[in-house]
Amino acid sequence: MARNVEFNEALAIQKAMEVFWKKGYNGASLRDLTDAMQINSSSLYNTIGDKQELFVRCVQHYTDLRKLDWEKRLNGEKSPFATLVDYIHEAVNIIINGEDSCMAVKSAFEVATNDQRIKQILAADDQRSYQFLHDLISKAMEQGEIRADEDPSLLADYFNSTWTGWYESYILHKDPLKIKRMAAFFIKQLSK
Amino acid sequence: MARNVEFNEALAIQKAMEVFWKKGYNGASLRDLTDAMQINSSSLYNTIGDKQELFVRCVQHYTDLRKLDWEKRLNGEKSPFATLVDYIHEAVNIIINGEDSCMAVKSAFEVATNDQRIKQILAADDQRSYQFLHDLISKAMEQGEIRADEDPSLLADYFNSTWTGWYESYILHKDPLKIKRMAAFFIKQLSK
DNA sequence: CCTTTTTTGAAACAATCATTTCAGAATAAT
DNA sequence: ATTATTCTGAAATGATTGTTTCAAAAAAGG
Numbered sequence: 001m002a003r004n005v006e007f008n009e010a011l012a013i014q015k016a017m018e019v020f021w022k023k024g025y026n027g028a029s030l031r032d033l034t035d036a037m038q039i040n041s042s043s044l045y046n047t048i049g050d051k052q053e054l055f056v057r058c059v060q061h062y063t064d065l066r067k068l069d070w071e072k073r074l075n076g077e078k079s080p081f082a083t084l085v086d087y088i089h090e091a092v093n094i095i096i097n098g099e100d101s102c103m104a105v106k107s108a109f110e111v112a113t114n115d116q117r118i119k120q121i122l123a124a125d126d127q128r129s130y131q132f133l134h135d136l137i138s139k140a141m142e143q144g145e146i147r148a149d150e151d152p153s154l155l156a157d158y159f160n161s162t163w164t165g166w167y168e169s170y171i172l173h174k175d176p177l178k179i180k181r182m183a184a185f186f187i188k189q190l191s192k
Numbered sequence: 193m194a195r196n197v198e199f200n201e202a203l204a205i206q207k208a209m210e211v212f213w214k215k216g217y218n219g220a221s222l223r224d225l226t227d228a229m230q231i232n233s234s235s236l237y238n239t240i241g242d243k244q245e246l247f248v249r250c251v252q253h254y255t256d257l258r259k260l261d262w263e264k265r266l267n268g269e270k271s272p273f274a275t276l277v278d279y280i281h282e283a284v285n286i287i288i289n290g291e292d293s294c295m296a297v298k299s300a301f302e303v304a305t306n307d308q309r310i311k312q313i314l315a316a317d318d319q320r321s322y323q324f325l326h327d328l329i330s331k332a333m334e335q336g337e338i339r340a341d342e343d344p345s346l347l348a349d350y351f352n353s354t355w356t357g358w359y360e361s362y363i364l365h366k367d368p369l370k371i372k373r374m375a376a377f378f379i380k381q382l383s384k
Numbered sequence: 385c386c387t388t389t390t391t392t393g394a395a396a397c398a399a400t401c402a403t404t405t406c407a408g409a410a411t412a413a414t
Numbered sequence: 415a416t417t418a419t420t421c422t423g424a425a426a427t428g429a430t431t432g433t434t435t436c437a438a439a440a441a442a443g444g
Contacts, residue, residue: 002389003441024302026218030432040393041433047391051432099305106301108360109293110216123364158374161361165353168300172315182350189381194419195411222402232423233403239421243402 005047012037013048017058021103025055025111056117062103063125070132081145084136085187091163092183096176101167130160137190146190155190162186197239204229205240209250213295217247217303248309254295255317262324273337276328277379283355284375288368293359322352329382338382347382354378 015036019028030051034041048054073083104122112119134156141148166179207228211220222243226233240246265275296314304311326348333340358371 002443003391003439006391006440024218026216027302029430031430040391042394042435043392045433101301101305105360108363109298109301110219112363113291113293119364126361126364154373154377157361157370158377161357161374162354164357164360165355168297168356169318169349169353171300171304172311172318178349181346182353185346185350194413195409195421198410198421221400223400232421234405234424235422237403 005043007037007039007043009047012039013054013057013061016054017061017103020055020058021062021106022100024106052115055111056121059103059107059118059121063121063128066104066125067128070128074132074135079145080136080139080143081191084133084140084190087136088183088187092166092179095166095170095179101171102163105164105167126160130156133160140190159186159190197235199229199231199235201239204231205246205249205253208246209253209295212247212250213254213298214292216298244307247303248313251295251299251310251313255313255320258296258317259320262320266324266327271337272328272331272335273383276325276332276382279328280375280379284358284371287358287362287371293363294355297356297359318352322348325352332382351378351382 015038016033019032019036022028023032030041030044033051033054034044037044044054048057073087076083078086104125107118108122112122134152137146137155137159138152140146141152166182169175169182170179207230208225211224211228214220215224222233222236225243225246226236229236236246240249265279268275270278296317299310300314304314326344329338329347329351330344332338333344358374361367361374362371
């Protein structure tokens with residue numbers, strides 16, 4: 001009985017996410033966004049909503065991707081400790097090679113203080129990140145891969161919050177060796 | 193031969209800093225700023241400059257205050273390790289009680305990626321923070337207050353980047369106990 | 385093919401943005 | 415007191431902000 005939506009919404013969200021990621025919420029204008037999404041603002045307001053709603057969808061999309069990654073890693077074939085070490089090394093590579101830091105971290109500091117919806121999405125994401133680490137650490141302890149004289153939930157909390165500072169360090173000093181040394185120390189703390 | 197500047201520039205910078213601190217660079221409008229500074233925009237542009245210049249001055253002011261604090265602590269009478277532990281506990285209290293996170297961290301993620309002047313100021317600030325920790329840690333090792341089987345520069349780097357994640361954690365979860373537990377673990381790692 | 389419903393594109397919207405202008409008030413030195 | 419210079423306040427600047435309007439284009443179902 002009527003026309004269908006012409007543009008690919010998933011692709012448009014992906015493009016908008018990249019703009020927000022690079023420029024931040026306040027730094028990205030609606031023209032920046034619609035240019036990247038290759039749609040007219042009327043289409044945006046008809047289907048997705050206003051700027052805030054678009055941002056929510058983008059942050060949600062970002063955290064969905066992370067969730068998939070964690071699930072895939074947990075279902076992998078390697079041992080818990082090997083999975084953890086792999087993850088850390090890849091995280092280091094992302095920090096060193098990526099140029100836009102982490103969107104979850106940036107958004108936490110820029111908007112989570114004022115926007116409750118964003119805060120809630122990021123809190124849930126952080127909780128999943130914690131759970132991912134907690135699972136691996138406690139399994140590694142059970143299997144005797146790492147020593148079991150610390151509380152897994154404390155270690156997961158502690159390590160989970162550690163990443164953020166590495167991003168900041170790399171923004172300010174652009175020193176890959178610094179990050180790699182901290183990661184090595186991080187792993188050594190776990191294993192010995 | 194002529195009139196003097198009427199307003200207190202130092203006080204105006206302080207007020208502007210508080211606005212940027214809370215709202216971020218892009219989130220703070222010039223009206224927000226001049227309202228808080230209680231000056232006309234013409235006075236601002238005559239004496240300090242444009243918005244970017246004002247922000248530079250505010251970030252500089254923020255880091256100057258931190259520098260003074262570190263110097264005062266280094267010149268205190270307590271032992272190196274006691275000074276370090278005091279500092280950590282006060283940092284935890286600031287995270288838990290403050291409501292606007294850390295301006296240096298927020299600015300690093302929002303603008304340091306695009307603005308080289310801000311990046312440079314924050315990198316210098318981070319370097320001083322590192323030096324502060326490095327001084328205390330190496331002195332504590334010399335005096336036998338903590339074990340000396342780790343590289344002080346690595347420990348200083350590692351601990352220096354750890355704070356940032358605590359701020360993020362508190363923004364997302366508002367859980368004081370979580371921060372306190374991580375701080376306690378932090379101190380235990382050093383001392384044992 | 386025709387009707388109905390929806391999407392699209394371009395333009396317009398008022399509001400706000402950072403910044404500038406300029407006349408008049410203020411003040412320091414003569 | 416006069417003069418020379420600078421600062422201040424209010425208003426205006428043009429650009430950009432997020433958002434809306436609406437006619438024309440598109441397409442699905444009868």
